[in-house]
Amino acid sequence: MTDGLPAGIDPSVPPSGAGCVECDASGGWWVHLRRCAQCGHVGCCDSSPSQHASKHAASTKHPFMQSYEPGEDWFWSFETNEAYDGPELAAPTSHPVDQPTPGPKGRVPADWQQHIH
Template sequence: MTCPHVEELPASVEPDNPDGCADCLAAGEHNWAHLRMCLSCGHVACCDSSPRRHATAHAHADGHPVMRSFEPGEDWRWCYVDNRIV
Protein backbone atom coordinates (compact mmCIF):
# COMPACT_ATOMS: atom_id res chain seq x y z
CA MET A 1 0.00 0.00 0.00
CA THR A 2 1.32 3.42 -0.87
CA CYS A 3 0.43 7.02 -0.12
CA PRO A 4 -0.23 9.99 -2.43
CA HIS A 5 3.15 11.53 -1.52
CA VAL A 6 5.00 8.69 -3.28
CA GLU A 7 3.27 9.56 -6.55
CA GLU A 8 4.63 13.13 -6.29
CA LEU A 9 8.29 12.05 -6.03
CA PRO A 10 10.79 12.48 -8.87
CA ALA A 11 11.54 9.33 -10.89
CA SER A 12 15.00 9.10 -9.29
CA VAL A 13 17.38 11.06 -7.08
CA GLU A 14 21.07 10.72 -6.36
CA PRO A 15 22.43 10.85 -2.81
CA ASP A 16 24.00 14.19 -1.98
CA ASN A 17 26.60 12.48 0.20
CA PRO A 18 27.04 8.71 -0.06
CA ASP A 19 29.66 8.77 2.73
CA GLY A 20 27.30 9.53 5.61
CA CYS A 21 24.98 12.10 7.15
CA ALA A 22 25.70 15.31 5.26
CA ASP A 23 24.68 17.46 8.24
CA CYS A 24 26.79 15.56 10.77
CA LEU A 25 29.80 15.55 8.45
CA ALA A 26 29.43 19.31 7.87
CA ALA A 27 29.63 19.76 11.66
CA GLY A 28 32.66 17.47 11.94
CA GLU A 29 30.63 14.69 13.57
CA HIS A 30 30.57 10.99 12.69
CA ASN A 31 28.16 9.71 15.33
CA TRP A 32 25.02 8.31 13.71
CA ALA A 33 23.12 5.02 14.00
CA HIS A 34 21.57 4.59 10.54
CA LEU A 35 21.21 6.66 7.41
CA ARG A 36 18.16 7.78 5.45
CA MET A 37 17.88 9.42 2.02
CA CYS A 38 15.25 11.98 1.09
CA LEU A 39 13.40 10.84 -2.02
CA SER A 40 12.60 14.42 -3.03
CA CYS A 41 16.16 15.74 -3.19
CA GLY A 42 18.63 12.97 -2.27
CA HIS A 43 19.74 14.49 1.03
CA VAL A 44 21.42 11.80 3.18
CA ALA A 45 20.83 12.25 6.91
CA CYS A 46 20.85 10.32 10.17
CA CYS A 47 17.83 8.53 11.63
CA ASP A 48 15.89 9.20 14.83
CA SER A 49 18.05 6.69 16.71
CA SER A 50 20.99 9.03 16.09
CA PRO A 51 21.77 11.95 18.43
CA ARG A 52 20.95 14.72 15.92
CA ARG A 53 17.97 13.17 14.04
CA HIS A 54 18.81 15.06 10.86
CA ALA A 55 16.52 13.07 8.53
CA THR A 56 13.39 14.07 10.45
CA ALA A 57 14.64 17.65 10.77
CA HIS A 58 15.19 17.79 7.00
CA ALA A 59 11.72 16.41 6.24
CA HIS A 60 10.02 18.97 8.46
CA ALA A 61 12.18 21.96 7.49
CA ASP A 62 12.05 21.35 3.73
CA GLY A 63 8.58 19.80 3.48
CA HIS A 64 9.94 16.66 1.83
CA PRO A 65 7.55 13.88 2.88
CA VAL A 66 9.21 10.57 1.97
CA MET A 67 12.61 9.09 2.73
CA ARG A 68 14.08 5.64 2.36
CA SER A 69 16.63 3.68 4.28
CA PHE A 70 20.15 4.32 3.02
CA GLU A 71 21.46 1.17 4.67
CA PRO A 72 22.81 -1.71 2.54
CA GLY A 73 20.18 -4.36 1.85
CA GLU A 74 17.24 -2.20 3.00
CA ASP A 75 14.71 -0.66 0.63
CA TRP A 76 11.80 0.44 2.85
CA ARG A 77 10.39 3.96 2.68
CA TRP A 78 8.79 6.17 5.35
CA CYS A 79 6.26 8.97 4.82
CA TYR A 80 6.54 11.67 7.49
CA VAL A 81 3.14 13.13 6.57
CA ASP A 82 1.21 9.85 6.81
CA ASN A 83 3.48 8.53 9.57
CA ARG A 84 3.86 5.08 8.03
CA ILE A 85 5.95 2.80 5.86
CA VAL A 86 5.03 3.16 2.18
Template sequence: MSECQHVGELPLPEPAPLSDTCRECLAIGSHPVQLRLCLECGHVGCCDSSPHQHATGHFKETGHAVMRSFEPGEDWRWCFVDSLIV
Protein backbone atom coordinates in the same frame (compact mmCIF):
# COMPACT_ATOMS: atom_id res chain seq x y z
CA MET B 1 2.70 -1.98 3.14
CA SER B 2 0.32 0.95 3.04
CA GLU B 3 0.17 3.58 0.34
CA CYS B 4 -0.06 7.32 0.71
CA GLN B 5 -0.54 10.17 -1.76
CA HIS B 6 3.05 11.31 -1.26
CA VAL B 7 4.53 8.18 -2.86
CA GLY B 8 2.73 8.93 -6.10
CA GLU B 9 4.20 12.44 -6.11
CA LEU B 10 7.83 11.27 -5.96
CA PRO B 11 10.14 12.01 -8.90
CA LEU B 12 11.14 9.10 -11.12
CA PRO B 13 13.77 7.90 -11.32
CA GLU B 14 14.76 8.15 -7.66
CA PRO B 15 17.16 11.06 -7.08
CA ALA B 16 20.85 10.27 -6.77
CA PRO B 17 22.21 10.59 -3.22
CA LEU B 18 23.88 13.96 -2.64
CA SER B 19 26.47 12.30 -0.38
CA ASP B 20 27.38 8.93 1.05
CA THR B 21 26.81 9.97 4.66
CA CYS B 22 25.11 12.64 6.75
CA ARG B 23 26.96 15.87 5.91
CA GLU B 24 25.39 17.67 8.87
CA CYS B 25 26.86 15.11 11.28
CA LEU B 26 30.28 15.39 9.62
CA ALA B 27 30.16 19.19 9.88
CA ILE B 28 29.64 19.06 13.66
CA GLY B 29 31.86 16.05 14.37
CA SER B 30 29.00 13.71 15.25
CA HIS B 31 28.66 10.07 14.19
CA PRO B 32 25.51 9.32 12.17
CA VAL B 33 23.42 6.28 13.04
CA GLN B 34 21.37 4.63 10.27
CA LEU B 35 21.24 6.82 7.17
CA ARG B 36 18.09 7.91 5.34
CA LEU B 37 17.73 9.14 1.74
CA CYS B 38 15.20 11.83 0.84
CA LEU B 39 13.29 10.53 -2.18
CA GLU B 40 12.50 14.02 -3.40
CA CYS B 41 15.96 15.64 -3.51
CA GLY B 42 18.60 13.02 -2.58
CA HIS B 43 19.57 14.51 0.80
CA VAL B 44 21.22 11.94 3.07
CA GLY B 45 20.58 12.40 6.79
CA CYS B 46 20.87 10.43 9.99
CA CYS B 47 17.85 8.74 11.56
CA ASP B 48 16.03 9.50 14.81
CA SER B 49 18.36 7.13 16.69
CA SER B 50 21.17 9.60 16.00
CA PRO B 51 21.68 12.44 18.45
CA HIS B 52 20.79 15.16 15.92
CA GLN B 53 18.06 13.48 13.80
CA HIS B 54 19.02 15.23 10.56
CA ALA B 55 16.64 13.25 8.32
CA THR B 56 13.67 14.43 10.38
CA GLY B 57 15.15 17.93 10.45
CA HIS B 58 15.35 17.87 6.65
CA PHE B 59 11.65 16.96 6.47
CA LYS B 60 10.72 19.76 8.89
CA GLU B 61 12.75 22.31 6.88
CA THR B 62 11.69 21.25 3.39
CA GLY B 63 8.40 19.36 3.68
CA HIS B 64 9.90 16.49 1.64
CA ALA B 65 7.62 13.76 2.92
CA VAL B 66 9.13 10.40 1.93
CA MET B 67 12.54 8.95 2.66
CA ARG B 68 13.98 5.48 2.44
CA SER B 69 16.61 3.63 4.37
CA PHE B 70 20.06 4.26 2.94
CA GLU B 71 21.47 1.21 4.69
CA PRO B 72 22.82 -1.76 2.68
CA GLY B 73 20.18 -4.45 2.16
CA GLU B 74 17.26 -2.25 3.29
CA ASP B 75 14.69 -0.74 0.94
CA TRP B 76 11.78 0.32 3.16
CA ARG B 77 10.36 3.84 2.88
CA TRP B 78 8.77 6.13 5.46
CA CYS B 79 6.28 8.95 4.96
CA PHE B 80 6.75 11.61 7.64
CA VAL B 81 3.38 13.22 6.90
CA ASP B 82 1.28 10.05 7.14
CA SER B 83 3.53 8.26 9.68
CA LEU B 84 3.47 5.15 7.49
CA ILE B 85 5.94 2.65 6.11
CA VAL B 86 5.15 2.88 2.41
Protein backbone atom coordinates in the same frame (compact mmCIF):
# COMPACT_ATOMS: atom_id res chain seq x y z
CA MET C 1 1.23 12.18 -8.94
CA THR C 2 3.72 12.05 -11.80
CA ASP C 3 4.34 8.89 -13.84
CA GLY C 4 2.34 6.95 -11.24
CA LEU C 5 4.53 8.18 -8.36
CA PRO C 6 3.24 10.27 -5.49
CA ALA C 7 4.49 13.84 -5.24
CA GLY C 8 7.69 13.89 -3.23
CA ILE C 9 9.48 10.95 -4.87
CA ASP C 10 11.97 11.54 -7.67
CA PRO C 11 13.77 8.30 -8.60
CA SER C 12 16.25 10.13 -10.84
CA VAL C 13 17.93 12.16 -8.07
CA PRO C 14 21.16 10.63 -6.68
CA PRO C 15 21.95 10.69 -2.96
CA SER C 16 23.92 13.63 -1.57
CA GLY C 17 26.79 11.41 -0.41
CA ALA C 18 27.86 8.42 1.65
CA GLY C 19 26.98 9.92 5.04
CA CYS C 20 24.80 12.44 6.83
CA VAL C 21 25.44 15.83 5.25
CA GLU C 22 25.21 17.79 8.51
CA CYS C 23 27.10 15.26 10.65
CA ASP C 24 29.92 15.15 8.10
CA ALA C 25 30.11 18.95 8.10
CA SER C 26 30.22 19.15 11.90
CA GLY C 27 32.32 16.08 12.69
CA GLY C 28 29.32 14.26 14.15
CA TRP C 29 28.25 10.63 13.86
CA TRP C 30 25.08 8.61 13.24
CA VAL C 31 23.38 5.33 14.04
CA HIS C 32 21.65 4.76 10.68
CA LEU C 33 21.20 6.81 7.53
CA ARG C 34 18.08 7.93 5.68
CA ARG C 35 17.74 9.42 2.20
CA CYS C 36 15.20 12.01 1.09
CA ALA C 37 13.21 10.50 -1.78
CA GLN C 38 12.63 13.93 -3.32
CA CYS C 39 16.04 15.67 -3.30
CA GLY C 40 18.52 12.93 -2.27
CA HIS C 41 19.62 14.57 0.99
CA VAL C 42 21.24 11.96 3.25
CA GLY C 43 20.62 12.51 6.94
CA CYS C 44 20.88 10.54 10.17
CA CYS C 45 17.96 8.60 11.65
CA ASP C 46 15.85 9.47 14.68
CA SER C 47 17.93 7.17 16.92
CA SER C 48 20.99 9.28 16.09
CA PRO C 49 21.93 12.18 18.37
CA SER C 50 21.10 14.89 15.81
CA GLN C 51 18.16 13.38 13.88
CA HIS C 52 18.98 15.27 10.68
CA ALA C 53 16.74 13.26 8.31
CA SER C 54 13.58 14.23 10.21
CA LYS C 55 14.79 17.82 10.58
CA HIS C 56 15.32 17.95 6.81
CA ALA C 57 11.81 16.65 6.16
CA ALA C 58 10.29 19.16 8.59
CA SER C 59 12.13 22.15 7.14
CA THR C 60 11.63 21.25 3.46
CA LYS C 61 8.22 19.54 3.69
CA HIS C 62 9.65 16.67 1.60
CA PRO C 63 7.23 13.86 2.47
CA PHE C 64 9.21 10.62 1.98
CA MET C 65 12.53 9.17 3.05
CA GLN C 66 14.08 5.82 2.30
CA SER C 67 16.47 3.78 4.38
CA TYR C 68 20.05 4.30 3.19
CA GLU C 69 21.28 1.12 4.85
CA PRO C 70 22.64 -1.84 2.83
CA GLY C 71 19.94 -4.42 2.13
CA GLU C 72 17.04 -2.12 3.13
CA ASP C 73 14.67 -0.49 0.65
CA TRP C 74 11.71 0.65 2.78
CA PHE C 75 10.29 4.17 2.60
CA TRP C 76 8.70 6.25 5.36
CA SER C 77 5.92 8.77 4.83
CA PHE C 78 6.18 11.79 7.12
CA GLU C 79 2.61 12.75 6.15
CA THR C 80 1.00 9.49 7.31
CA ASN C 81 3.71 8.20 9.70
CA GLU C 82 3.63 4.84 7.93
CA ALA C 83 6.01 2.61 6.04
CA TYR C 84 5.63 2.79 2.29
CA ASP C 85 6.69 0.68 -0.71
CA GLY C 86 8.29 2.91 -3.30
CA PRO C 87 10.30 2.70 -6.50
CA GLU C 88 13.99 2.02 -6.85
CA LEU C 89 15.89 5.27 -6.45
CA ALA C 90 19.04 6.36 -8.32
CA ALA C 91 22.24 4.58 -7.32
CA PRO C 92 23.84 4.17 -4.94
CA THR C 93 20.95 2.86 -2.85
CA SER C 94 22.93 2.68 0.42
CA HIS C 95 26.05 3.92 2.11
CA PRO C 96 29.17 1.86 1.31
CA VAL C 97 28.96 -1.67 2.73
CA ASP C 98 32.36 -1.26 4.43
CA GLN C 99 31.16 1.84 6.33
CA PRO C 100 30.34 0.70 9.89
CA THR C 101 27.03 1.14 11.65
CA PRO C 102 27.03 3.28 13.67
CA GLY C 103 29.41 5.40 11.70
CA PRO C 104 31.50 6.75 10.33
CA LYS C 105 34.60 4.94 11.51
CA GLY C 106 36.69 7.05 13.85
CA ARG C 107 33.92 9.42 14.96
CA VAL C 108 31.63 7.15 17.00
CA PRO C 109 32.25 7.49 20.76
CA ALA C 110 32.94 4.33 22.75
CA ASP C 111 29.82 5.00 24.82
CA TRP C 112 27.64 5.67 21.73
CA GLN C 113 24.68 3.73 23.15
CA GLN C 114 24.39 6.34 25.91
CA HIS C 115 23.78 9.05 23.27
CA ILE C 116 20.98 7.55 21.19
CA HIS C 117 17.26 8.28 21.27
